[in-house]
Amino acid sequence: xxxxxxxxxxxxxxxxxxxxxxxxxxxxxxxxxxxxxxxxxxxxxxxxxxxxxxxxxxxxxxxxxxxxxxxxxxxxxxxxxxxxxxxxxxxxxxxxxxxxxxxxxxxxxxxxxxxxxxxxxxxxxxxxxxxxxxxxxxxxxxxxxxxxxxxxxxxxxxxxxxxxxxxxxxxxxxxxxxxxxxxxxxxxxxxxxxxxxxxxxxxxxxxxxxxxxxxxxxxxxxxxxxxxxxxxxxxxxxxxxxxxxxxxxxxxxxxxxxxxxxxxxxxxxxxxxxxxxxxxxxxxxxxxxxxxxxxxxxxxxxx
Amino acid sequence: xxxxxxxxxxxxxxxxxxxxxxxxxxxxxxxxxxxxxxxxxxxxxxxxxxxxxxxxxxxxxxxxxxxxxxxxxxxxxxxxxxxxxxxxxxxxxxxxxxxxxxxxxxxxxxxxxxxxxxxxxxxxxxxxxxxxxxxxxxxxxxxxxxxxxxxxxxxxxxxxxxxxxxxxxxxxxxxxxxxxxxxxxxxxxxxxxxxxxxxxxxxxxxxxxxxxxxxxxxxxxxxxxxxxxxxxxxxxxxxxxxxxxxxxxxxxxxxxxxxxxxxxxxxxxxxxxxxxxxxxxxxxxxxxxxxxxxxxxxxxxxxxxxxxxxxxxxx
Numbered sequence: 307x308x309x310x311x312x313x314x315x316x317x318x319x320x321x322x323x324x325x326x327x328x329x330x331x332x333x334x335x336x337x338x339x340x341x342x343x344x345x346x347x348x349x350x351x352x353x354x355x356x357x358x359x360x361x362x363x364x365x366x367x368x369x370x371x372x373x374x375x376x377x378x379x380x381x382x383x384x385x386x387x388x389x390x391x392x393x394x395x396x397x398x399x400x401x402x403x404x405x406x407x408x409x410x411x412x413x414x415x416x417x418x419x420x421x422x423x424x425x426x427x428x429x430x431x432x433x434x435x436x437x438x439x440x441x442x443x444x445x446x447x448x449x450x451x452x453x454x455x456x457x458x459x460x461x462x463x464x465x466x467x468x469x470x471x472x473x474x475x476x477x478x479x480x481x482x483x484x485x486x487x488x489x490x491x492x493x494x495x496x497x498x499x500x501x502x503x504x505x506x507x508x509x510x511x512x513x514x515x516x517x518x519x520x521x522x523x524x525x526x527x528x529x530x531x532x533x534x535x536x537x538x539x540x541x542x543x544x545x546x547x548x549x550x551x552x553x554x555x556x557x558x559x560x561x562x563x564x565x566x567x568x569x570x571x572x573x574x575x576x577x578x579x580x581x582x583x584x585x586x587x588x589x590x591x592x593x594x595x596x597x598x599x600x601x602x603x604x605x606x607x608x609x
Numbered sequence: 610x611x612x613x614x615x616x617x618x619x620x621x622x623x624x625x626x627x628x629x630x631x632x633x634x635x636x637x638x639x640x641x642x643x644x645x646x647x648x649x650x651x652x653x654x655x656x657x658x659x660x661x662x663x664x665x666x667x668x669x670x671x672x673x674x675x676x677x678x679x680x681x682x683x684x685x686x687x688x689x690x691x692x693x694x695x696x697x698x699x700x701x702x703x704x705x706x707x708x709x710x711x712x713x714x715x716x717x718x719x720x721x722x723x724x725x726x727x728x729x730x731x732x733x734x735x736x737x738x739x740x741x742x743x744x745x746x747x748x749x750x751x752x753x754x755x756x757x758x759x760x761x762x763x764x765x766x767x768x769x770x771x772x773x774x775x776x777x778x779x780x781x782x783x784x785x786x787x788x789x790x791x792x793x794x795x796x797x798x799x800x801x802x803x804x805x806x807x808x809x810x811x812x813x814x815x816x817x818x819x820x821x822x823x824x825x826x827x828x829x830x831x832x833x834x835x836x837x838x839x840x841x842x843x844x845x846x847x848x849x850x851x852x853x854x855x856x857x858x859x860x861x862x863x864x865x866x867x868x869x870x871x872x873x874x875x876x877x878x879x880x881x882x883x884x885x886x887x888x889x890x891x892x893x894x895x896x897x898x899x900x901x902x903x904x905x906x907x908x909x910x911x912x913x914x915x916x917x918x919x920x921x922x923x924x
Contacts, residue, residue, distance in 0.1 A: 444623070451624045451904045452631070453862045456880065456896055463884040464638035540753055544866050547755045548881060563756060570759065571767040578763075581756030589751035 332524050336598065346597020352590030353535075360406040369397035371404045371557045380573035390575045393565060394555075398576065401557035402583050408558045409587065412472045413538035417531055419477030424484025425520070425527065431485065432492030433515045443489075446482045454479035458541055462550045472551070476541045480534050487530055491523035529599045536591035543584050559584050613915070617908050628900045629682065633675050636893050639884075643667065646887045647691050678893070687897070688890035697894035701876060705898075707777055708868070708875030711798065712860035714791050718799030719806060720853065724846070726803070727810025732837055734815065742807060749804020758797045758870045765793065775872040794871045798864055802856045809852045813845040847917045854910025862903045 359366060368388065375395030382390045389398040431442040461475040495501065496519060504514045545551040546560030554561060562580040570577035644661040662668050666677060681688065687697035730742035766774035772793050778786040817823065818841050826836045863877025872878075876895055883892035 447620075448624045448627045451907070452628055452900055453859070453903045455865070456862065456899055457631075457635075459865060459880065459884070460632070460635050460892070460896055464635045466640065536751075543753060544755060547753075548866060548869060550884070560755070563759065567759065570763050574763060577756075577759050581753070581759065584756060585752045588753070589747065592747070592750055 332521075336528060343597040343601065345593050349590045349593025349595075349597065352586055353594060356406050356587050356590065357410060359403055360410040363403050363407050367397075367400040367403045369400040371396065371400045372555050373397075380569055380576065382573070382575055389579050390573070392562065392576050393569050393573075396555075398562075398579055401562060402559070402580060404557040405559045405562065405580070405583075406587075408552065408556065409539050409542060409584075411469065412476065412542045413535045415469060415473035416477035416480070416538040416542075417534050419473050420480035420484055420534060421527070421531065423477075424481040425488050426516075427481070428485035428488030429492050429515055429520055429523075432489035433496055433511075433519070439489075442485065446485050450482045455541070455544075458545065459548070459550060462545055467545075467550065467552050472542060472545070475545075476538045479541075480530075480537065483530055483534070484527065487526045488520075488523055491526055492519055495519045495522050525598070525602045529595050529602060532591050532595035532598065536588045536595065539584065539588055539591070610915070614912055617911065621904060621908070624904055625901065628904075629679060629897060630675070632893055632896050632900070633678060634671075636889055636896075637671060637674075639887060639889065639892075643691050643887070643889050682897075687894035690891045691888045692886050692891070697891050700891065701879065701895055701898050704874055704876045704879045707873055708861065708863045708877060710780065710787075710791065711794055711864075711868070711873060711875060712857070714795035715798035715802060715860055716853075716857060718795055719802035719856065722799065722803040723806035724810055724849075727807040727849075728814055728838075728842055728845075730807070730811040731814030731818065739811075742811065746804045746807045749800050749807075754797050754801055754864065755866045755870060757800065758793070758867060761793045761796060762870070775870070777872070777874050790871075794867050794873055797867050798860060802860065805856065806849060806852055810845055810849050813848045814841060817841040817844050847914075850914050850917060851910060854907070854913065857910065858903045858906040861906055862899045 373396060375391070378387075378391050378395040379393055380391060380395075381387060384390070387397050387399065389402065392398055392401070427442055431439045457479060458475040461478075462471055465471040465474075492515070501514060501519060504518050505511075509518075542551060543558070543560030543563075546556075546558040547564045549561075549564060551560060552558050554565070559580050563577060563584075566576035566580070644658055644665060644667055647661060648658060659668075666674055669677075678688070685698070687701070689695065690697055690700055693700070726742045726745060730739040733739055761772075762774045765771045773790050774793075776790055778790050780787040818837070823836055823841055826840060827833060863875050863880070865877040865881050867873070868875045868878035869881055876899060880892065880895050880899070882888075883895055
C-alpha cells in the first residue's frame with residue numbers, strides 16, 4: 307500500500323503521486339500557505355518591495371547618493387527631497403534606496419554561506435551517525451557556546467569591512483542553527499520507507515540523502531532562512547552603526563543612523579526614517595518566517 | 610546531579626580551548642602592530658621598536674605567542690593593556706559591575722513585562738489583549754536596539770528632558786542618580802528580552818491549558834482563575850526558565866550597542882574601545898572573559914532547569 311504523503315507546511319494528507327515533489331511544486335505550496343496567512347502576506351509584500359528597490363536602485367533614486375550640498379543640510383521632506391536631506395545635504399531617500407542594496411546583498415551572502423555549510427553538515431551528521439555525528443555535534447556545541455554578536459564584531463574588526471568579511475562574520479554564526487535543524491529532520495526521515503525503497507533500487511547513498519531525504523526537509527530550512535535574513539539585516543546594521551561596517555560615505559542604513567546621532571534634536575527625520583526602514587525590513591522577514599513556522603509546526607522552533 | 614555538573618564542567622575545557630584559540634588568532638588578524646600602537650603616532654627609532662617587540666614577545670612565531678598567552682592565562686594573568694599599561698584583568702573587573710547592573714535591571718524589567726503579557730495573551734487568546742501582546746512582541750523583535758535607544762533618547766532625553774541621554778553614576782556614590790541613568794538603557798534591553806520571552810510564555814501557556822490536568826482540576830471544581838494562575842502558569846514558567854536563562858547569558862555578555870549609545874562603561878563597550886585602540890591584549894582578555902561568562906551562565910541555567918523539572922533527561 308502506498309504511504310500517504312503529507313504536505314510539508316499544513317500537514318494535510320495529499321494524494322500519493324508517482325514522482326517526488328519538484329522545487330517548483332514546493333515553492334508553489336509555500337506561496338499558497340503564505341497567502342492564506344494575512345500577516346505573512348504582509349511580510350511577503352514588504353520583502354518583495356525591499357528586494358525590488360534593491361534591484362532597481364539606480365532607476366528609483368532621485369539624486370546621487372554621494373552628492374553633498376552643504377547649503378541644503380538637514381532639510382525636512384519636500385517635493386525635491388522626498389524624505390529630506392542628511393547632515394551633508396545628501397538626499398535621504400536616495401541613500402535609503404542604495405542602502406537596501408548593501409543590506410540585501412550582505413543578508414543574501416550571509417544566509418547563503420550559512421546554508422551551504424550548515425545544511426550538508428547537518429545532513430551528513432544525521433544520516434551517517436556514529437563518530438561523524440558525535441564530532442560534528444561537539445563542534446557545533448562548542449561553537450554555540452560562543453556569543454555570536456561578539457564573534458561578528460571581532461571578526462569584522464580584524465578582517466576589515468568587505469562584503470566577504472560581512473558574509474563570513476554574520477553567516478558563520480548561523481551555521482549551527484541549520485546543522486541542528488537539518489540533522490533533526492534527517493533523523494526523522496531516514497528510517498522511512500521511501501528511503502528503504504530508494505536503497506533497494508540501488509541508488510547511491512549520497513544521492514538518496516541529498517535528493518530524496520533533503521527535499522523532505524525543505525520546510526524547516528525555509529523557516530530558518532527567512533528568520534535568518536532578518537537576523538543578518540539586524541547584525542549588518544548594528545555593525546555599521548558601531549562604525550565597524552562599510553566606512554563613510556557608504557549609504558549603509560546603520561551608518562546613516564550613526565551619522566544622525568548628533569543632529570537628531572535639530573532634525574529628527576534623519577534618525578527616524580532610516581530606523582523605520584530597517585525595522586520594516588526585519589519585520590517583513592520575521593512575518594514570513596513566523597507564518598511558515600505556524601503552519602508548518604507551531605512548536606518546533608519556539609524560543 | 611553532581612555527576613552531571615562535573616561532566617558539564619569537564620566539557621567546558623574544550624570549549625574554553627577553542628574559544629581562546631579563536632579569539633587569539635582573530636585578534637592577531639587585526640591590522641596594525643601593538644608595538645607601534647604603544648610607541649604612539651610620533652616617529653620612533655627603529656631600535657626602540659625592535660626592543661619593544663622583543664619585550665612583548667612579538668618577534669616569536671604566532672603559535673609560540675599563543676602558548677605563552679595560554680600559559681599566562683593558566684596563571685590568571687590576562688596580560689597588560691597596551692594603552693594604559695594596566696593589567697587587563699583589573700580593567701575588565703572594574704568595568705564588569707556596570708554590565709551586571711544593566712543586565713539585572715533589564716532582566717527584572719523584561720520579566721515584569723513578559724510574564725503578565727504572555728499569560729494574558731494566552732488566557733485571552735484571539736482577543737485584543739492577545740493582539741496587543743503579540744504586536745508588542747513583534748515590535749521588540751523587529752526594532753533594532755540601537756534605533757529604539759535613539760528614539761528614547763530623542764523623546765525622553767532631548768525633548769522631554771526626563772532622563773539623561775547618556776552617562777553612568779556609580780550606585781555607591783548616588784543611588785538615585787544611578788537609577789536615573791539606568792532607566793533608558795534598561796528599557797531598551799528589557800524590551801528586547803521581553804519580546805522573545807512573551808512569545809514563549811504565551812505558547813507554553815496555551816500548551817498547558819490544553820492538557821488534561823487543567824480539565825481535571827476544573828472538573829473537580831477548582832476555580833478557573835486558580836487553575837490558570839496557580840497550576841498552568843507555574844508549569845509554563847518552568848519551561849520559560851530556559852529561554853530566560855539564555856537571555857541572561859546574552860545580557861551578562863554585555864551589549865556593545867546599547868552600552869556604546871548610552872556611554873555606559875560596561876565590558877561590552879570596553880570591547881569596542883579595545884577594537885578602536887588596537888589594544889590586542891585588552892580585546893583578547895575582554896572577549897575571552899565575556900565568552901566564559903556566557904558559557905558558565907548557560908551551564909547554570911541548564912542545572913537550574915534540571916533542578917526545577919526533574920523529568921528532564923540529562924543526556
